[in-house]
Amino acid sequence: MTKNVMLQFLIICFVFTQNTKAQCMLQELSLKEKTQQSALIVEARVISENSFWNREHTRIYTSYILEVYKLFKGVLDASPVNLITEGGTVEYNKHSVQHQLELKVGDMGIFFMEQSHNSKLKNLSSNEAVLVAYGGVQGCIKIDQQSKTASDPFNYYYDLDAQLYPQIMALTGAYSEKGNLGFPEFQTALKADIYISDFSPSEVAAGIESEITIRGSGFGNEKGLNSYVEFKDANTGGIMLIQPLASQYTLWEDDKIIVKVPSRAGTGSLRVRNETVFANSDEELSVTYSRLNAIYNGNAFQTNIINKNSNGGYIWQMNSDFNSNTKASEAFERALISWRCKTYVPWEMGKTTSTNVTASDGINIIRFDNNSELPAGVLAACYTYWNGCNDESGFKWFVNELDIVFDDSTNWSYSQAAPELDQFDLESIALHELGHGHQLGHVINPNGVMHYSVAPGEYKKILKSNDIQGGSLVIESSKSSSYCGKTPIIPLKESDCSGTSAVASVHIDIVGGKNSVCEKAWVSFVAMAENGGASPLFEWKINGINTGSIYSTFTTSTLQNKDTITCVMTSSLPGLSSFPVSSNDLYITVSPKQLPEVIPTADSLTSSLNGISYAWFCNSIQITETKKTIKPVLLGNYAVKIWNDEGCESDKSLVYLYDPLGMENATNLSFSIHPNPSSGVFTIQLNEGNFAFTEITVSNILGQKIYKSHFSNNNKKEINLMGNAEGIYFLNIRSGEKAFAAKIILQQETK
Template sequence: MTNFYFRIPPDKRNYLPFIFLVFILLSFRSLANDSHHFIPLPLNDRIKGASAIVEGEVVAQQSFWDDAQHNIYTSNTIKVYKVFKGQVQEEQIELITEGGQVGFKIHVFSAALKLKKGQQGIFFLTGEQPLGTTPGKQRLKTRAFGSEQGFIHYDLKQGTAKDVFYRYNSAPELYNSITVATGTSFRELTENVKLREAAAPQQLREQQILLTPVIASFSPAEASAGTATILTINGSDFGSSRGNGSVEFRNADDGGNTWIKPLPRDYISWSNTQIRVQIPSYGEDGGTAGTGQVRVNAPDGSIATSTDSLSIPFVYSNLAFDGGARSFKPVLSNLNNLGGYTMQFGPGMQSRAAAQEAFRRSMNSWICNTQVNWRIGSNTTIATAADDDVSMINFVPGATVGQNVLASTVSRYEGCRSGNDTLLWVSEFDMQINSAINWQFGPGGPARGQYDFETVMLHELGHAHQLGHVILPRAVMHHAVESQALYRDLSNDDITGANFVMDRSLIANICQQPPMLPSNSQDCNFPAENNLLAYPNPIIPENETLNLQFLVDEDTSLTLFLYDYTGKLVKEFTAEFSSLNAPVEVRLHSLAAGMYILRWTHADRSGEVKVMKL
């Protein structure tokens, strides 16, 4: 849960596509799960940090409001099979996860663990924070340590185990790793029959399979997820009807470590030689379809995996509804009577001027490419995420967002039903940023051990725009980010996906919910703080002079810093502006072609302008 993961080597930077960057500059087009931007949490760190570790299965779920009616949570009843750490004696415990659905109210936390009934694996647990009465009615109430990284999911069919970042060859291998770290053996409370049966000799399972399915081809080779796009799979021996068969896609929410299945309603047709299915952004077990191979599970248990990979460039985040039986495409709306949404900086954000500027840059990247109607309003004293009609942006302690989570977006939805049709819209979103992270707010690039703030905010705002994760390590919506990674621009695919959301959000709907109005494009033409003008922009080779205009009432000296696309300071200078407000000429003939950020400071004010030199 950025232009992360991708750095241009110094010897290759001169080959940047300059013409494309011109368009980036002129409209602020810069290139974009939950999760989220995660920092990997190694197994030993989870073992050490968790107060209890159990093997279990989700046997029941129920969503509920906390006593203050601030947030919706889900109570997951876990049947415990083995205990690896802690004094767990109960055969059933309650695990509380963030988000859920109560009536037509839905809360989605981008970095939260999301479980489905029937899932098995290893749970890393910590004590539950008081929420009031919960529906599980178990004596032991817990939360996942490490958020989404607090669960290692068993793939019973393959006999393996996987989490967001790591894979494990078998459950016994995982048992050994945990017991070596704890120094004690596990306690078995009750036998895990499903796991034992799944571990039957592979030879026996193969003897029960009469025919092996084959995927000969599929089309299209590139398609979006969550947009009702149909994938057609051609081959043989798929089975005459689906029965308990399924199609599987790589899960973009964990970088492809696991597979996801479409909902039953997503299947269009199934025959022995062809399957037609919608590419899902919400699977039967949660998750999002991502780039990678496609797999067919025939009704007799045999499996066929494609040799080619399906490319999924963008994902429209769909919402589960009716207990996960159906999913719907949410839309953006006009919630502030100004055409869209007003964001407000919380107390932790108000004291960080550089963070505010970086956030505005990220926001403008989306606004100027998709005309999404977002604006920054007055500051708020609200410091915690709640369903309160305030879209709050704030820094919070690491324990609030979860261990090794950089930031999390809480999207809140409301809806209505008319006949057989259902509409869901974004009613509010809150963004919680981990204050314990060593952030680089820019415009310079991150140093070793730092995370680029603008990169991460671009990703989280992508979630607010209703985009899901993709499997592409250098893309804004990839699920994870490296330290020192810097990639502050949206790709054409990000823009295409966001515009797909906008197209659905700008039209009248069955609920008479006011549709979003496109943002005024003038919002994309002002520099930070509205008082430094730089032109012509871009600067053409025939005229290497940049004119600066700074509106003042008296003669003023301005200090300026010019940074290149990688965040390196390439020029520092002072400009003298008179009360006549005449432009100041700056010669840039010694600079290489490329995109730059011109940052200025004056007294207690500062700002920046993007500048392109051809």
């Protein structure tokens, strides 16, 4: 009878900002910050470890006992230091959190520790204060005892005595010796001692049991306790090194080593250590992609995906808040489609859910975090929940659930275009995090989606051949056999993603090509769909509000300045119909309608506004005059209309009554002026009941306004033009659609 033991793993991959870089795990903490925030700083060695459940049986923690050799800061009791970290293994249960510090017996380093602020950790014991590493994995600068160097995820210290110790002491003062760390006599790795001549193959994938053969001399006739191969750690871009598990060595001889390439190995040189000497390779190993492994009982297990939803794979569900951010949900779906249609991973989008927690609850959720739920600086997190079983062929591991969380306070770019220099591109981050869900690890390849870091302003929206190759391998192995009684996946078919790119998209343009339009003018837009199928659906929006237009063209005359036009297209192709995509944004500049005035001079009428063309009207009939200034010969109500530099037509001006025989005759019908001529003070008398809300202006012969006022509650108005030069002036009275004018003469009284 087969015995099945179900196990559950949790792996978390975080993305943090690192100055101008964001590594998939951490935001860099300066040595000064770590020193200031730590209550205890020691140089120590791990002498024992023990993992245990918390009291609620919901978390696994590990206790590391540290033997102290130097005290840089804090008060040290006589007993060894007990450092608690999140994660560990208890029987058939393992909780792995990648941003936490992972140690093993024999590890040495400088530890930066603080009192725990975690209430669950505080309750682990009622009699002792709990110390945790400040900054998780950054809370330890690991020491290489052989070379007297040290490193953390962001920094390499080439000399303990000359570089690292002085930097710490400059912040803490002198340290006190508590013991001897016992550095061996450093031996220079001469060719006669140990030497790497070559290795093959030069290009491999990590985490798939690929083997490399390293040739040279001085490796030792057998693998000693302190003999091992080291690869560049892809999680830190190669600053730190990663060692294979003991079970991953196939052969160790004095002139040859055969070893499997571990999951976290990245592109770079190799190092071989033989007790107290080591050698680096001259050539670099190229790691094309990496597959995630579940580590259990000293062995690495490749993880597969299963037919979780009885429809071939997994159903993703967006939390309602994430889904309500249309641009964010569209960016995520574009990333999802990229994986679906390049590796045919059987992922599909399900209904929106009100669930808003990250947990092993049967929901593959996509969500924004709640306030400070994610640590400061975290961009996104991919949670992979593994289950395993043990049968005659050994342990097997599969993905039971996936969750992805995005930081709600990050300055995200949701556009299909390049992000701004201070923005992180959500589609690129989603593509990367989905890669982890696809069971791919980090690589060191700046052009690859699974590269360990991304910078603000940077974007990687297209899967490269290595990304696709790694994902396709996971698909092939996952469809070949059942895992722990689970049904194998059913990959998508090529017909589910028709078209060469297998990704739907839509681009919109304004007919005529100019984004500057005239107010109230009819403007047309056209949508050009790619992989839209025979009958795609369109949804035109102005400033995010649906216009009701459902065709590939959209025409409107109601645009306002700074309006944004977008179009959402839903493809009719199989496999893409559930993924509406949004177009580019068109930002519209609207030239407002202008209203010119007719300005009279001695024998002419002039438009108050400049234009590229003019139209004049007399008694509502357009006349042949097309210049800014005209000399009318007929009595009538004149108006003007202009077209500006953008070609936009103005409204027609208010009418102006012009009498070539004498303005006084025309105005006497409605009002009287006395005295005229005058030395500067005039009185205007309106005919009763003719005008309300009347405006009065006076202009000189150049058309310049020198006076403006309004009638109040009576029909008499005094105008004082004292101080102006003698000459002819033009009085204009406007009320509603009517305008009248009179000529007034200003002259000094003779004595």
